[in-house]
Amino acid sequence: MEELKYLAGFGSEFQSEDPRKPGALPEGQNNPQRCPYGLYAEQVSGTAFTAPRHENKRSWLYRIRPSVIHKPFQKYNGAKYLTHNWDEQEPDPNQSRWLPFDIPPAEQSVDFVAGLHTVCGAGDPRSRNGIAIHVYLCNTSMDKSAFYSSDGDMLIVPQQGTLRITTEFGIMTLAPNEIAVIQLGMRFAVAVDGPSRGYILEVFDGHFKLPDLGPIGANGLANPRDFLTPVAHYVDEEIPGFKILNKYQGSLFVAEQNHSPFDVVAWHGNYVPYKYDLSKFMVINAVLYDHCDPSIFTVLTCQSTKPGVAIADFVIFPPRWSVQEHTFRPPYYHRNCMSEFMGLILGSYEAKEGGFLPGGASLHSMMTPHGPDDKCFDAASSGELVPQKIAVNTQAFMFESSLSLAITKWGHETCQKLDAKYYECWQNLPKLFSEKVNV
Numbered sequence: 001m002e003e004l005k006y007l008a009g010f011g012s013e014f015q016s017e018d019p020r021k022p023g024a025l026p027e028g029q030n031n032p033q034r035c036p037y038g039l040y041a042e043q044v045s046g047t048a049f050t051a052p053r054h055e056n057k058r059s060w061l062y063r064i065r066p067s068v069i070h071k072p073f074q075k076y077n078g079a080k081y082l083t084h085n086w087d088e089q090e091p092d093p094n095q096s097r098w099l100p101f102d103i104p105p106a107e108q109s110v111d112f113v114a115g116l117h118t119v120c121g122a123g124d125p126r127s128r129n130g131i132a133i134h135v136y137l138c139n140t141s142m143d144k145s146a147f148y149s150s151d152g153d154m155l156i157v158p159q160q161g162t163l164r165i166t167t168e169f170g171i172m173t174l175a176p177n178e179i180a181v182i183q184l185g186m187r188f189a190v191a192v193d194g195p196s197r198g199y200i201l202e203v204f205d206g207h208f209k210l211p212d213l214g215p216i217g218a219n220g221l222a223n224p225r226d227f228l229t230p231v232a233h234y235v236d237e238e239i240p241g242f243k244i245l246n247k248y249q250g251s252l253f254v255a256e257q258n259h260s261p262f263d264v265v266a267w268h269g270n271y272v273p274y275k276y277d278l279s280k281f282m283v284i285n286a287v288l289y290d291h292c293d294p295s296i297f298t299v300l301t302c303q304s305t306k307p308g309v310a311i312a313d314f315v316i317f318p319p320r321w322s323v324q325e326h327t328f329r330p331p332y333y334h335r336n337c338m339s340e341f342m343g344l345i346l347g348s349y350e351a352k353e354g355g356f357l358p359g360g361a362s363l364h365s366m367m368t369p370h371g372p373d374d375k376c377f378d379a380a381s382s383g384e385l386v387p388q389k390i391a392v393n394t395q396a397f398m399f400e401s402s403l404s405l406a407i408t409k410w411g412h413e414t415c416q417k418l419d420a421k422y423y424e425c426w427q428n429l430p431k432l433f434s435e436k437v438n439v
């Protein structure tokens, strides 16, 4: 596979020309009467035209045909388990844990879009407030089709299989332990290298940002220069029956056209797809005592209009040193006014060494109690507190949302992965109340 090039930076103003067509970007203006090479100019707006300058996002694409050349959209039934119907099931406040979701067997070809399964969510893209959490389970590359969401930005977390994502802005590869964000409206097609599984957080409200760093200072957590955006790469092909698949208000639609939508020769702007390698995260943590809240591990956040409250945060639990003295080091027992959906990319998670497996998931809903299982509690309450590297090869993550999430019928029943015995991992925690103050 060829070495792909990327532009580095988060939220930057970029410009990119396919090297086969030097001079394709107009100079000094966005829409000349005739663009270089006679191309069409097309703007993609990611914020209201009038959004404040520091939030304003848009890109200009210089392309062989404008996107509007397509037949009418029609309903498409190609992704049976993609839904925004949060009323399929009775609400369920229980701690939920899923065993690894099954990837379809080789005899059954399933591509990225057909393999989208919604696990849980809340809200409605019509009022631009909410999230949907999907998993993708597929084994076949998309062929003569491209997908885009009119509902939200998609943060893609591969767990198995490397994806090659062709976008209007160029091509990027995405391996497990990397994440990508494809924002509202951006068209993309996914090729796979074998059985593939991963998680998707779709946010309806707005875009992801890097969290503020406060007293941490100007550097740390995910550093802006480690975010990578693809470079312009055009395909000039007539492709009869090419399908544009659109997720719109929770339903899928298809429109046919007779050419590749990846015909952008040059582009500029700050509304772009990007990827990030989670191993680059600069971990900040307590170095003397106590367990910090997991917000210290926030990679990206999609903020609500309430100060400091996220529609959804993307948080990771990366390999790191644990050094705190006289401290119960694993996560504390807690109840949270947020919903915590967790997945595991590789290795194991410190609070639950067993049962929570790569490719599986858990959901601890609004105010539902949770915390370390009995084995973890036992070991961490008595172990010697020497500096300890928390698993070299591990990566758990959390989608933490201020919304109260509903599980879909697929998540509850159809997937058959819900672990009915999950609650048992806390049942053997003993009563603790000693006669002595100092135990």
Ligand SMILES: O=C(O)Cc1cc(O)ccc1O
Pocket: 292, 293, 294, 330, 331, 332, 334, 336, 340, 351, 364, 370, 371, 398
């Ligand atoms: O529940 C979890 O495992 C996630 C989590 C981790 C942590 O270190 C502190 C709080 C929290 O919710």
Ligand SMILES: [Fe+2]
Pocket: 334, 336, 340, 364, 370
């Ligand atoms: Fe938690």
